[in-house]
Amino acid sequence: MKLFRVVCLLCGLASSSFAIDREAFTITKYDLEIRLEPVQQRLGARGKITLRNDSTQPQKVATLQITSTLSWRSIKAEGKPVQFVSQPYVSDIDHTGALSEALVTLPAEVKPKEAVELEISYEGTIPLDATRMTQIGVPDELAKHASWDQISPSFTAVRGAGYVAWYPIATESADFSEGNSLFEVVDRWKAREARSEFKAILGLVGANDAGAPMLLCSGEGGASYSFESSRNHILRTDCEWKPLGLATPTFVAAYYETESKPPASLFGLADHKAGAAKYTGAFEPATKFVTEWFGQPSTPIAIADLADPHAASFESGTLLLVSMAAEDAKLAEINVVHEVVHSAISSARPWVYEGLAHFAGALDREKQDGRQAALDFLGLHREALVDLEKDVVASPQKSPSQPLATTFDETYYRSKAAYVWWMLRDMIGDEALKQAIHQYRAGDDKDPKYVEQLVGAAAKRDLGWFFTDWVYQDHGLPDFHVQSVHPWKNEKGEQLVTVTIENLGNVGAEVPFTVRFQGGEVTRRLEVRAKSTATTRVELPGAPTEIVINDGSVPESDLANNTFKIAAP
């Protein structure tokens, strides 16, 4: 009889799981206690979470997912255990390519907009695991440099949702091999959780004998950390965000040596001393540069070393994880500049918060090696952006548009946003843009047009069309080509050329173009609105031979049609 009931419960859930809306609930509040035992690679968790039904239907079943190497121990509501079925769920949102999913039968139906609090506990291990990458053919070594999350005695670093579900999430399956599926699922999760409150008290047990370990978490207002010399103590640190915003809750435990230059703290590993010195050396010039452009840094920031010298760097809020093995002073300076910008400017808008920090990286490259180096830096992710924007234009159903103003997609709020700030700077000049940025206050940024108003006032210029095309809407990218060229001489015998540029795209821009002639070249700028043409006249010291549009400062969908040869008369 008992067996029969268990079987029936499973049938019931199996059939109802067909109709389960995994993204019906948003976890609006986390209050967790996490115990880490590096020697066993173990993580144990207990605490409370609040689930709000954000769907339009009443819900009787809630989905909770954690990484597949952790297991559910108990789930309670109002102090009483609730029924749940635990099952593996294939999804590339986790480094293991799978989740431990609990299908929880709630004590009562939860109506739309209503919430339920659950008491949960789960435990298991978090070893290094690159399955989601190796199973689609990424070579082992390469996959490990990207998928470095693990708890281990010598070095522990674990990132949250999108990497390792070390706290519960609730998502539809994501597939790495299927275009943007993974990123869409992660972006959707982040957008749903942006206003959630997250608190986890971490405790580290049983340090090994190589000195005093430190435990860091990427909490609000910089990484909190603690360390003690006694091996028997439990190190504790709080990770807390109110709200979570864009942060990915991340913790690190390692035998770090620290250097503090307020508001920055540096955590370096003993075998990366020379590289770490490049970072400390960059603090002062970076602070000076950032202060001039973005204002006085004040929020605490932290940069922590990754053990694997080839590990891909990672950032969450004001914590940057990057291997300091590379003794590259220029790279160290860009990374420090980026974080110091976060220390100087806070914003709830990703395109402002991250966009400005990436823009600062480009400014720094320009300072180091000139404009072309800055454009190459901006161009690092140009292809990814062009691909995304192509899909937006070709199939808006499949790839919904992502206006910068509201996007949670990294390619947009990092790469595209950096381009937007760079284009604004090219259009209005350093002084006007600095003035606008200095006046930016996160607390005043309530109206979507706030940034436009600051920039417009500083530049004394109406840039409404630019903000509409690049920030408020997403209609892809511009596509310029030379429509016609007319070289001629005036009555004084001076050489001129009349140039008409056409923009085939749905987005306007002010684009630079270069006219080459025997013995030199001149560069001018021309505003060409979406689906229009613009004409200008350029004086030259010699007969023109070629026109090249766009030096790379305007992201464009097609760069193959940008050069125009002028036949000799």
Ligand SMILES: [Zn+2]
């Ligand atoms: Zn950043």
